[in-house]
Every structure is written in structure tokens, then in C-alpha cells.
Amino acid sequence: MAIRDVLRMGDARLLRHAQKVGQFATPQLFDLLADMRDTMRALDGAGLAAPQIGVDLRVVIFGVHANARYPDAETVPDTVLINPVITPLDDALEEDWEGCLSVPGMRGMVPRYRNVRYQGMDEYGALIDRTVSGFHARVVQHECDHLDGILYPMRIRDFSRFGFTDILFPGRDLQDE
Numbered sequence: 001m002a003i004r005d006v007l008r009m010g011d012a013r014l015l016r017h018a019q020k021v022g023q024f025a026t027p028q029l030f031d032l033l034a035d036m037r038d039t040m041r042a043l044d045g046a047g048l049a050a051p052q053i054g055v056d057l058r059v060v061i062f063g064v065h066a067n068a069r070y071p072d073a074e075t076v077p078d079t080v081l082i083n084p085v086i087t088p089l090d091d092a093l094e095e096d097w098e099g100c101l102s103v104p105g106m107r108g109m110v111p112r113y114r115n116v117r118y119q120g121m122d123e124y125g126a127l128i129d130r131t132v133s134g135f136h137a138r139v140v141q142h143e144c145d146h147l148d149g150i151l152y153p154m155r156i157r158d159f160s161r162f163g164f165t166d167i168l169f170p171g172r173d174l175q176d177e
Contacts, residue, residue: 001031001034001035001038002034002035002038002039003035003038003039003042004035004036004038004039004053004054005053005054006039006043006048006052006053006101006102007051007052007053007054007102008102008103008104009100009102009103009151009153011102013051013054013056014051014052014102014146014149014151015149016051016056016149017147017148017149018049018050018051018056018057018058018059018146018147018148019056019057019058020057020058020083021057021058021059021082021083021121024082024121024122024123024124024125025123025124025125029059029123030123032050032055032057032059033059033061033080033123035053036048036050036053036059036061037061039053040061043101045101046062046063046064046073046076046139047060047061047062047063047139047140047142047143048060048061048062048101048143049143049144049146049147050147051146051147051149052101052102052146057082058082058083058084058147059080059081059082060080060081060082060084060140060143060144060146060147061078061079061080061081061143062076062078062079062081062139062140062143063076063077063078063079064076064135064139073135074134074135074136076135076136076139079128079140080122080123081118081120081121081122081128081140081143081144082120082121082122082123083120083121084118084119084120084140084144084147085118085119085120086116086117086118086140086141086144087116087117087118087119088113088115088116089113089115089116089117089131090113090114090115092113092114092115093111093112093113093114094111094112094113094114094134094138095109095110095111095112095157096109096110096112096135096138097109097110098110098138098142098152099152099165100142100151100152102146102151103151103152103153105164105165105166106153106162106163106164106165107162107163107164107165107168107169108152108153108156108159108161108162108163109156109157109158109161109162110138110142110152110155110156111155111157112137112138112141112142112155113137113141114133114134114137115131115132115133115137116131116132116133116137116140116141117129117130117131117132118130118132118140118144
């Protein structure tokens with residue numbers, strides 16, 4: 001379909017609470033998902049939320065396979081998640097580095113729940129219900145934060161661990177999200 005421009009931090013549209021999707025398996029939803037996939041692939045991202053391309057809907061996609069940008073990350077299945085609900089399974093938090101296509105060139109140390117259950121629908125309206133941990137849990141939490149107007153820098157506790165990727169990790173080819 002099309003590679004869309006990704007909104008960057010500072011754009012007020014990234015701070016809105018996205019609207020629920022009411023109809024599934026529509027041509028409009030399929031077109032949106034095709035654009036999101038094309039955009040995520042073109043930027044080699046781990047995920048993308050509809051608000052990041054200016055669409056005010058509760059839709060995220062994510063997936064990580066063998067990727068030089070995430071050499072230590074476990075595989076995360078390609079997922080379309082619509083109208084998601086995330087439930088922490090315990091109080092265990094884990095801090096790790098995050099980047100974002102909407103905050104290009106930067107990384108920060110972000111606390112996230114280690115173990116979560118997420119529920120929602122796929123593009124056809126079929127129920128998705130998964131219990132995940134580690135990197136998979138981090139990715140889904142990061143993407144779903146976009147649906148509530150939250151960018152990862154808003155979750156950083158220690159700003160001495162936030163900065164430009166090339167300064168924090170000299171010589172490493174890390175990109176965003």
C-alpha cells in the first residue's frame with residue numbers, strides 16, 4: 001500500500017487517547033494495516049501504533065524475528081492487536097533500553113512489567129488472549145502506550161539513562177523502536 005510519515009514527539013496527535021475500533025474486516029481497516037506494515041518494515045521497526053501515523057484508532061502491530069537491530073531479542077510473533085487490554089500478572093518490573101520511531105535517534109531505560117496478559121481482537125474480530133514475558137511483554141506495552149498518548153520518555157525514571165543512541169552506544173548500529 002503506502003509508507004506513511006511517522007509523527008514525532010511534540011506532535012499533539014501523539015498525546016490523544018485513541019478511539020475504539022467498532023467494525024472489523026473492513027476495506028478501511030485492511031488498508032490501514034497494510035500501510036502500517038509497509039511503514040514498519042521500511043523503518044525496520046519492532047512495532048507501530050496507528051496514532052504514530054496520525055490515525056486515531058486503537059490498533060497496533062508488532063513482531064520481531066531475526067533482526068540485527070535486536071540481536072539479543074527473542075522472537076515475537078507478527079501480531080495485529082485491536083482494542084487491547086493489558087493486565088500485569090504480578091508486580092515484577094524490569095528496566096531495559098527502548099527506542100521509538102516517534103522519538104528518533106534516542107534511547108532510554110524504561111521500566112515495564114515483566115509478565116503481562118494481553119487481550120484484544122485481530123483484524124477479523126477474532127479474540128487474541130496471550131500471556132507473555134520479557135521482550136514480548138515490553139514490545140506490547142510500548143505499542144499500547146501509544147494508544148493512551150504515552151511516549152516512552154514519559155516512563156523514564158532516571159534521565160541520566162536517556163540520550164542520543166550514537167552517544168549512549170558508540171559504534172553500535174541501533175535504530176529506533
